[in-house]
Amino acid sequence: MSTRLVPALLLALIIPLASAQDSSTAGTPAEQISRLKAEAKKLRAQADSTYTTAEQECYRRFLVNACIDKEKQRRLDTVTEARKLEAEARRIDLAEKQRIAAESPGAKPPREAAAPSPDVTIQPASEAERIRAERDAAARRAEQDAAASRSAADSARSRQRGEAAAEAADRADQAARDRARYEERIRDYEEKKARDADGR
Structure with a gap:
């Protein structure tokens, strides 16, 4: 890629970002959301196409890996800006949904959870204790069975050796x-x- 194209591509990426930030404050929330999503999609597409062409150009240079790494970083920076726009769109969408929910006539305010009293201690259930005891007993039996089978195998091997x-x-x-x-x-x-x- 020629050095004259790089500033032009960067300018093409920066201008939509500035216009997206200015335009995100105007219009209805639905319009803002769709505008922000469209700008983010456009930024991602530009980042991918710019990276693809720049990567091909990097293969003609001497320091191929350094060039590709630099182009990957540029692409990542652009995708990060697109993610910021998408996050802003989600924030506006959530705020709008919360506003609509609060304005609806049958809406109930969220209930606050009751704080547990500090003097309450939780006692383990007897069923849980019984299950735990059965598990421990089963584990002990399994260990004993394994030890018995090991000793039987050892005695059989020693008998075979004899x-x-x-x-x-x-x-x-x-x-x-x-x-x-x-x-x-x-x-x-x-x-x-x-x-x-x-x-x-």
Whole structure:
């Protein structure tokens, strides 16, 4: 975006703001509300279109992110002004509704809440106490059940480890016996072979 367009766009944004502030004081409340909403909508649309074109222009510059951040801030400033106009429109609308409600013949003034007396203490209901006691008892039972299941699982695992160790010891003993038998057969075979060789 050229530097000549930026002041023109800012001027285009500032002039509607000034005219909206001047025009918000004239006319009926409904006219003021619609005028303020229209100005806010126009500001938002201008902010979006200005940001879109400025963002495209930023991609042609060297410091792209700084340029985009600056344009985002400008857009945010314009949207903030639009929000102020919308808030003013809501304030006028609310004031008008309150005025109409106050002028209606069947309107009752709002009742003031009675202040609580300082000496009143609130006692918990017996039903609430019973529910709380049941919840606590259920939580204790759940903890006990969890502890029991953990200890049962631990004892089952230790029993399985003991059985596995016993089986491993049995296999080791069987392997030692098999090795001893094999070595004995080898010795018998070698002795027989030596006897046969001497007998010839």
